Amino acid sequence: MDEKLKAELSKQGIFTTSLQELYNWGRKSSIWPLNFGLACCAIEMIATTMARYDLARFGAEVFRPSPRQADLMIVAGTVTKKMAPQVVRLYNQMPEPKYVISMGACAISGGPFKQGYNVLKGIDRFIPVDVYIPGCPPRPEALIDAFLMLQKKIDEQQLTGKDRPRHLTAGEASEFIVPLFGAHDLEPTQNPAVWRPPLVQISKAGTDGSGND
Amino acid sequence: MDLETIKSTLEANVPDCRLEVIVNPSPSGQHSLLVDAEHAFAVASFLRSSAGFNYCSNVTGIDWPAKELSEKVKVKKIVDGVETEIDEVSKTMIPGCLEVVYHLFSMSEKIGPLPLRMRTQDRAEGVHLPSLTPVWRSAELQEREVFDLFGVVFDGHPDLRRLLMWDEFEDHPMRRDYVNPDDYEYEPTAHDDVLQRANQHRSTVGER
Amino acid sequence: MSVTAYPTTPPILEPAADGSETQLLEISMGPQHPSTHGVFRMNVVLDGERVVKLKPVFGYLHRNHEKIAENETYLGSMPYTDRLDYICSITNNWAYALAVEKLAGIQVPERAEYLRVITGELTRLQNHASLIGFLLQDMGSSGTPLMYAFRERENILDLFEALTGSRMMCNYMRFGGCRVDTPAGWLEQAQKVVTEFPRFLDEYENLLVGNEILMERTQGIGVLSPELAIDSAISGPMARASGVNYDIRKVDNYSIYSRFSFRVPLGSHGDVYDRYMIRFLEMRESVKILNEAMRDIPAGPIVDPKMRIRGFRPKPGEAYGRIESPKGELGFYLISDGSTNPYRYRVRPPSLINLTVLEDLCLGVNVADVVAILGSIDIVLGEVDR
Numbered sequence: 001m002d003e004k005l006k007a008e009l010s011k012q013g014i015f016t017t018s019l020q021e022l023y024n025w026g027r028k029s030s031i032w033p034l035n036f037g038l039a040c041c042a043i044e045m046i047a048t049t050m051a052r053y054d055l056a057r058f059g060a061e062v063f064r065p066s067p068r069q070a071d072l073m074i075v076a077g078t079v080t081k082k083m084a085p086q087v088v089r090l091y092n093q094m095p096e097p098k099y100v101i102s103m104g105a106c107a108i109s110g111g112p113f114k115q116g117y118n119v120l121k122g123i124d125r126f127i128p129v130d131v132y133i134p135g136c137p138p139r140p141e142a143l144i145d146a147f148l149m150l151q152k153k154i155d156e157q158q159l160t161g162k163d164r165p166r167h168l169t170a171g172e173a174s175e176f177i178v179p180l181f182g183a184h185d186l187e188p189t190q191n192p193a194v195w196r197p198p199l200v201q202i203s204k205a206g207t208d209g210s211g212n213d
Numbered sequence: 214m215d216l217e218t219i220k221s222t223l224e225a226n227v228p229d230c231r232l233e234v235i236v237n238p239s240p241s242g243q244h245s246l247l248v249d250a251e252h253a254f255a256v257a258s259f260l261r262s263s264a265g266f267n268y269c270s271n272v273t274g275i276d277w278p279a280k281e282l283s284e285k286v287k288v289k290k291i292v293d294g295v296e297t298e299i300d301e302v303s304k305t306m307i308p309g310c311l312e313v314v315y316h317l318f319s320m321s322e323k324i325g326p327l328p329l330r331m332r333t334q335d336r337a338e339g340v341h342l343p344s345l346t347p348v349w350r351s352a353e354l355q356e357r358e359v360f361d362l363f364g365v366v367f368d369g370h371p372d373l374r375r376l377l378m379w380d381e382f383e384d385h386p387m388r389r390d391y392v393n394p395d396d397y398e399y400e401p402t403a404h405d406d407v408l409q410r411a412n413q414h415r416s417t418v419g420e421r
Numbered sequence: 422m423s424v425t426a427y428p429t430t431p432p433i434l435e436p437a438a439d440g441s442e443t444q445l446l447e448i449s450m451g452p453q454h455p456s457t458h459g460v461f462r463m464n465v466v467l468d469g470e471r472v473v474k475l476k477p478v479f480g481y482l483h484r485n486h487e488k489i490a491e492n493e494t495y496l497g498s499m500p501y502t503d504r505l506d507y508i509c510s511i512t513n514n515w516a517y518a519l520a521v522e523k524l525a526g527i528q529v530p531e532r533a534e535y536l537r538v539i540t541g542e543l544t545r546l547q548n549h550a551s552l553i554g555f556l557l558q559d560m561g562s563s564g565t566p567l568m569y570a571f572r573e574r575e576n577i578l579d580l581f582e583a584l585t586g587s588r589m590m591c592n593y594m595r596f597g598g599c600r601v602d603t604p605a606g607w608l609e610q611a612q613k614v615v616t617e618f619p620r621f622l623d624e625y626e627n628l629l630v631g632n633e634i635l636m637e638r639t640q641g642i643g644v645l646s647p648e649l650a651i652d653s654a655i656s657g658p659m660a661r662a663s664g665v666n667y668d669i670r671k672v673d674n675y676s677i678y679s680r681f682s683f684r685v686p687l688g689s690h691g692d693v694y695d696r697y698m699i700r701f702l703e704m705r706e707s708v709k710i711l712n713e714a715m716r717d718i719p720a721g722p723i724v725d726p727k728m729r730i731r732g733f734r735p736k737p738g739e740a741y742g743r744i745e746s747p748k749g750e751l752g753f754y755l756i757s758d759g760s761t762n763p764y765r766y767r768v769r770p771p772s773l774i775n776l777t778v779l780e781d782l783c784l785g786v787n788v789a790d791v792v793a794i795l796g797s798i799d800i801v802l803g804e805v806d807r
Binding site for chain 3: 036037038039040042043046050051052065067077078080082083086090106112113115116117118119136137139
Binding site: 117118121182184189 | 393398
């Protein structure tokens with residue numbers, strides 16, 4: 001429908017919509033997160049749902065203990081190598097459409113614990129992530145911001161055409177490799193179908209080409 | 214009750230035990246008692262039952278790799294018929310060991326900590342020490358942790374499994390010579406040693 | 422794409438002792454479970470509803486704190502201690518600072534000691550408040566109690582934020598003092614929060630302490646005998662609920678605790694109800710300490726002027742320093758070899774050691790009570806696994 005006409009009609013008090021808009025509006029207004037905290041960030045996640053920050057305003061206060069009932073996984077905290085298989089398994093158990101917020105420095109990259117032998121350097125090595133929020137831990141406002149970003153993303157999703165999301169394409173993966181415990185490390189250490197090392201010249205890290213470090 | 218009194222009481226009550234007071238030069242003044250592995254259990258039982266140390270707060274391991282100690286020693290030598298003093302570097306190898314420390318307190322006397330130490334023979338084969346879990350239950354999980362992270366085998370522990378790492382894991386990561394697994398695919402950092410590992414990863418695994 | 426098969430655990434089939442046909446069921450509670458307070462896992466074997474075996478599994482949050490600290494400078498580890506027991510960052514800072522001060526023989530000025538006591542006791546208030554909220558949430562009183570507790574916690578976090586710049590990860594202590602002095606009006610604000618805090622306690626007690634369901638669920642459940650508590654080095658409120666009179670604030674007299682008049686509440690049954698009630702009583706004592714400390718706090722420097730932050734190298738030696746953290750005895754064991762990094766850095770985690778007796782407490786109870794028992798122990802996984 002023509003956007004101009006739609007705007008014109010709404011001025012006259014006539015509300016028009018499309019199935020896609022209604023569908024996305026319904027989905028974005030009732031995101032049910034998985035009741036799943038890993039570390040420090042989980043406490044801020046709980047604080048976000050409490051009286052002062054009141055996540056319920058955005059339709060996302062119904063934390064479900066079962067992955068089968070959840071739409072959104074908030075990876076809140078450090079993902080250790082011992083925990084990584086369970087995180088992927090929980091993600092696999094969630095029904096489509098499903099979304100992931102990577103909350104805090106640890107879930108993004110390992111954060112302050114990056115150089116630990118048992119710390120996974122970012123959950124995006126194994127599962128696709130929709131919204132990253134930095135911080136150690138991020139404030140509740142930052143988590144609410146991530147929610148709003150996710151709502152915007154859901155609102156803009158096309159249900160048809162080649163830009164449609166992964167879960168609407170038959171044959172696309174909705175389950176991902178669960179790593180196994182190896183003798184020295186996880187096997188595999190990353191899922192190449194999900195994550196590739198970003199193309200930066202590591203040897204020049206720390207310099208901007210100006211000659212100054 | 215000072216450490217020398219405890220030592221002499223123990224020597225009188227546990228026959229043949231070899232005890233040594235390790236002096237701690239720091240201002241904390243917490244001197245510790247080194248006990249040989251064979252008599253450790255008897256010494257611990259005596260400390261618990263008769264000396265009042267009923268609260269074993271902390272158990273931990275320490276890794277001491279073998280190291281070379283070089284000292285300058287003045288040696289008298291006859292050079293060209295004249296006796297002169299010459300500095301010579303004498304090198305001695307200190308063999309490595311794993312050490313386990315128990316911090317004991319007495320709840321009734323309100324004294325402590327008394328650090329009780331045990332040492333293994335080496336860091337490869339002779340890593341066996343007696344478990345003190347039958348004496349102080351609090352050592353149960355902590356000895357499992359020392360077994361996991363340092364590789365000290367506690368004989369007589371009721372349930373000696375890895376505590377923190379998974380069961381299939383083979384290394385002992387808290388040892389000083391442990392090398393991190395090679396997951397240095399992407400290191401947006403300027404830390405020299407991390408950067409070196411990242412470049413090393415690239416040269417072995419290659420660009421993908 | 423190939424997906425790894427999920428491992429399946431077959432149920433154990435064993436005839437019961439009396440010959441009747443029963444089926445033992447092995448279930449894995451955790452690491453993702455709404456009431457394990459993080460990523461804790463228990464392998465529970467059930468006979469009907471009754472627990473016959475329970476093995477805790479640790480390590481799902483093992484983030485190598487000790488290894489990282491051995492490659493960091495002494496001060497560089499301070500922010501990491503915040504993330505040990507992430508609900509009470511300030512007491513973690515304090516225990517570490519105390520251990521380093523013992524190791525290097527550093528004195529702490531008067532005002533800094535008072536600031537430490539004030540922030541430390543505020544930490545105890547917000548830890549205990551959230552604990553009772555979580556415990557009631559776990560037992561099915563979903564919503565209101567936790568909301569009330571977090572309402573109070575937010576007031577205290579506001580104070581922390583005004584003082585240190587961060588709500589949770591305060592990074593407040595330095596060797597020989599504190600990092601920053603109070604901003605203008607902070608003490609008055611803190612006094613207001615502390616004065617209003619007993620109202621919350623009264624409200625909470627009216628709400629639930631005499632509640633019949635609560636008493637039914639908690640009294641006589643998970644009884645810990647004082648002998649077992651001492652043997653297993655159980656510390657903190659959990660030991661005191663069993664009647665073990667051991668509070669490190671009184672025993673070691675560290676910092677300036679000898680100046681305040683406060684009592685050590687003791688329980689007599691050692692069950693979940695006593696562990697729950699002892700937190701209320703401790704909060705009331707903490708309020709007393711806070712009132713006295715804020716009345717008496719002197720002016721002066723907040724850090725030892727002789728203390729150099731850069732190039733801090735303690736002389737070779739070792740030290741074990743401990744404090745009464747809200748969870749129990751939090752100790753740090755440091756070995757210095759004279760360099761800028763500690764040679765060995767060990768955290769004595771009260772949460773982990775208090776879990777030694779988990780199986781003893783849970784044997785024979787219903788599986789729903791396991792949740793209450795675990796909640797009453799008060800663990801934080803960042804400290805259990807480090």
